[in-house]
Amino acid sequence: xxxxxxxxxxxxxxxxxxxxxxxxxxxxxxxxxxxxxxxxxxxxxxxxxxxxxxxxxxxxxxxxxxxxxxxxxxxxxxxxxxxxxxxxxxxxxxxxxxxxxxxxxxxxxxxxxxxxxxxxxxxxxxxxxxxxxxxxxxxxxxxxxxxxxxxxxxxxxxxxxxxxxxxxxxxxxxxxxxxxxxxxxxxxxxxxxxxxxxxxxxxxxxxxxxxxxxxxxxxxxxxxxxxxxxxxxxxxxxxxxxxxxxxxxxxxxxxxxxxxxxxxxxxxxxxxxxxxxxxxxxxxxxxxxxxxxxxxxxxxxxxxxxxxxxxxxx
Numbered sequence: 406x407x408x409x410x411x412x413x414x415x416x417x418x419x420x421x422x423x424x425x426x427x428x429x430x431x432x433x434x435x436x437x438x439x440x441x442x443x444x445x446x447x448x449x450x451x452x453x454x455x456x457x458x459x460x461x462x463x464x465x466x467x468x469x470x471x472x473x474x475x476x477x478x479x480x481x482x483x484x485x486x487x488x489x490x491x492x493x494x495x496x497x498x499x500x501x502x503x504x505x506x507x508x509x510x511x512x513x514x515x516x517x518x519x520x521x522x523x524x525x526x527x528x529x530x531x532x533x534x535x536x537x538x539x540x541x542x543x544x545x546x547x548x549x550x551x552x553x554x555x556x557x558x559x560x561x562x563x564x565x566x567x568x569x570x571x572x573x574x575x576x577x578x579x580x581x582x583x584x585x586x587x588x589x590x591x592x593x594x595x596x597x598x599x600x601x602x603x604x605x606x607x608x609x610x611x612x613x614x615x616x617x618x619x620x621x622x623x624x625x626x627x628x629x630x631x632x633x634x635x636x637x638x639x640x641x642x643x644x645x646x647x648x649x650x651x652x653x654x655x656x657x658x659x660x661x662x663x664x665x666x667x668x669x670x671x672x673x674x675x676x677x678x679x680x681x682x683x684x685x686x687x688x689x690x691x692x693x694x695x696x697x698x699x700x701x702x703x704x705x706x707x708x709x710x711x712x713x714x715x716x717x718x719x
Contacts, residue, residue: 409700410452413681415579416604418552420521422483424675425697426455428610428686433466436688438473445474447690451697455483455682457582457608459526460507461490465514472515479517486511487526487556499529501540508544523550524582527557534562535569542575554580554608560599567603578605580681585609587618587655587670587716588648597679606681609674613685617648618670620656658715662708665698669712672699676709 411424427448432441445456456475458467468486475482488507491497496507511520523544525537544550555566555578563581570577581600583592586609600607613619652666659666674683685696704712 410697411700412454413606415522415552415606415681418579420483420552420579422455422682423453424680424682425451425453425671425700426457426485426608426682426684427453427693428684429456429458429467429471430462431467431686431688432458432470433463438470440688441470442474443690444687444693445471447693448687449478449481451693452700453693453697454481455485457485457684459487459490459524460492460511460514461487461526464492465510468511468514472517476516483521484515484517485522485524485554486515486520487524489526489529499525499532499537501536504537504540505544508549512549519549519551521551522554522580523552524554524556525558528555528559528562534566535573535575538566538570538573538575538577545576552576552579554578554582554605556582557584558596560595563596563599563603563605567605580606580608582608582610582684584611585674586612586614587673588614588651590716597677601679607677607679608682608684609680610684612671612674612683613667614648614670615643617644617652618655618666620652620659620666654715658712662711665695667695668699669704671696672704673709673712675699676704 412421413424414421427444436444456471458471460468475484488504488511489497489499496503508520508523512518523541529537541550541553545553553576555563558581563578566578569575581596583596585592585607589611597607656666659669662669671683671685674680687693687696
C-alpha cells in the first residue's frame with residue numbers, strides 16, 4: 406500500500422476516506438469484470454480505500470462487479486453508491502418507497518450488509534426533501550446505511566436539506582459530490598462556500614474534465630476513435646474551442662511547474678481545504694497510478710499561488 410495516501414474523516418463522522426477515490430462508472434461498460442478487478446487491486450496498492458459507484462452505472466453491473474472485486478476485503482473498503490437515477494421507467498426518483506427499494510437492491514448487487522455512504526444521485530423536484538431524508542434516516546437507523554450525501558445539488562438545495570435535517574432531527578448529508586475542475590469552476594461561487602459553511606465535505610468528480618485535462622485532446626484534431634469524446638455527444642459538447650484553448654494554456658503552466666497536466670489538475674483540487682476526496686475513474690492500473698502521482702509531490706504554497714494567479718486572469 407502507498408505510504409503517500411492521506412485519509413480524512415467526513416465531517417461529524419468516524420468514516421475515514423482516502424483523499425483520492427476510485428470512480429467505478431467504467432465497470433461493466435468500458436471495461437469488463439476481469440479488467441475492473443485489476444483496477445481495484447491497483448487502487449488498493451496505491452492506498453485508495455474509497456470506492457464510488459451508482460445503481461445506474463451499467464444498470465447495476467458496476468455494483469455487482471465492485472462487490473465481487475471487494476470480496477474478502479470489505480473491511481478495508483469504504484463503499485459509496487447512489488440512488489435516484491433511472492433504472493427503468495418506474496424505478497427512479499427519491500420517493501420514500503423507492504429509496505428503500507433501491508437501497509435493498511444495491512445491497513444485493515454489492516453483496517454487502519451496509520453501504521458506507523449513500524448518495525441521492527440528483528435532486529428530485531417531485532418529492533419533498535423531508536420525505537427523502539425521512540426514508541434515508543430509516544435506513545441509517547436500520548444499519549443498512551452509515552451516512553448519506555447528495556450529488557449535483559445547488560447551494561440552496563444543500564441549505565434546505567441541512568435545515569430540514571436540523572429541524573426534524575433526521576440524518577443529514579455529510580458530503581456533496583459536484584463537478585469541479587480547472588475548466589469547470591462555477592461551483593466556487595456558491596456551492597463550495599455553502600458546503601464549507603454547512604460542514605459538508607466536497608467530493609469533486611470529473612477532476613480531469615472527462616479527459617480534457619490529460620492534455621491528449623487538442624484543437625483542430627479529431628477525437629480518437631472509441632474515446633468518450635468520439636462516442637458521446639454530451640462529452641463532445643464540452644470540448645469546445647474555448648475549453649481546448651484553455652487546456653493549451655494550462656499545459657504551458659504545468660510545464661513551468663515541471664508537472665503533467667493531469668497531475669496538476671488533481672493536486673490543485675486535493676489542496677482545497679473543502680475537498681475530502683478527489684473522485685477519479687480509471688480503466689487500467691496504469692491510470693490508477695497516474696491519478697495518484699501527485700501524492701508524491703503535493704503542490705507547495707508558491708505553486709498554488711502561481712496557479713491561482715493564472716486562474717484569476719481568465
